[in-house]
Each structure stands twice: as structure tokens, then as C-alpha cells.
Amino acid sequence: EPEVTQTPSHQVTQMGQEVILRCVPISNHLYFYWYRQILGQKVEFLVSFYNNEISEKSEIFDDQFSVERPDGSNFTLKIRSTKLEDSAMYFCASNRDRGRETQYFGPGTRLLVL
Amino acid sequence: SQQGEEDPQALSIQEGENATMNCSYKTSINNLQWYRQNSGRGLVHLILIRSNEREKHSGRLRVTLDTSKKSSSLLITASRAADTASYFCAPVDISNFGNEKLTFGTGTRLTIIP
16 A cells, blocks of 8 residues: 655754755645644644645744655655754645545654754 | 544553544534554554545444534444554545645543553
8 A cells, every 4th residue: 555655764953954854645646744743742734735835834834944846756844944842753644635535644754853 | 624622531441342432523524534643653544434424434443423413433343452542533624725734632542451
């Protein structure tokens, strides 16, 4: 069964550094999402992406964040200058048809900002 | 999309017993999705039930939906140790524009006692 994959599984970075989290959505999916989960807290929506542009973003998704689909398979989340509070698990998800269909989640990237 | 409220917050049962958890939501939905999250791992989709469906089965899982009461339930029969996880519901509204994010609550923490 096709899966959403994410790399790396773990990333440790220094505060102020840039990080790029990578995702490969399921190949015939058209809608892509990033969520995050701070340890012990709820899973929170960050951004949704369709047709090479952001469809919706949350208040968390400020100017330090950006997303890109650089080619036909990858979907990336960039944090330009990481803060301690960016430490979290970041999940990528994809689906075929907006809210009408299941979102399939990747295994996550655990980001630790020191 | 709106957040579902799962109940109970925590549930401990003996292996082999059935586990039932409930979800309530506030406004009309297109569908409702159930997910499982093992500790520190990604979200695994379990079942999507549409607003015109009343019951759906998948293996040992049975989901019901009562749109008049704005509630859903997830039943896991013949529980196993591997079912130990947090379970989340995600009610999905359909708006005219944009992709549909999922909004997660705090979930039901299910512990299966061997």
C-alpha cells in the first residue's frame, strides 16, 4: 500500500539555523498538508497546499515558515530561523480530494532545537 | 474544520474485552474520520464515515454516526495489546473554498492490559 514518507526521522539543530523537512506524498494525491505536535500536546494544522500554492495556513505558520513542491514528488517545509519553541514532531499528510477523502499521514520528523 | 471532543479521556481494559470511545461535534459535517496514534508516532487512519452513513466496519473496528445527535462512536472488539494508543476523531466540514484541514482534540488514551 502506498505510504507518505518523511525525511529525516530526527533532526537536531541550533537555534537560529534553517531546517528543511522533506516529505514524499502518495503519488496520485493532489492536496498536501503539514501538521505539528509539540510533545504532550494536540496535533495542530500548519498549512495546506494545492496546485503549487498555499490554500490555507494557521496562525502558527508565520513568515519563518515556507512550503514548496520543488518537483513532482517532494513536498518540503522550511523553517528559516528556528526557535526553541519549534521543537516538535512535524507530520506531512496528503489526500486526493480535499476534505472528502482520508488524509494519509507520514511517520513524522522529530525536530529538536537547542 | 471543527474539533471533535473524544470521551472518555482515558480508558483501560483487559485484553480481549471490547473498547468503546465516543466523539461529539458541533456543526454539520461531510464526513468524520477516526485516527490512531501510537506514542510518539504518526497518525494512522482507521475509518472515514460519511454523513449519509450510519455504520461502518473494518476488521475489528465498528464506527457509528448519529448526525441528529452530532456524535460518533468507535468500537474495538476483542482488544489486543497492540491496540494501546491514542484515538482521535476529526469531523470534516466542507466549505466552498480551500482544502480542508483536520482539527484534532486531545483524544482517548486506550490502554490494553495483558
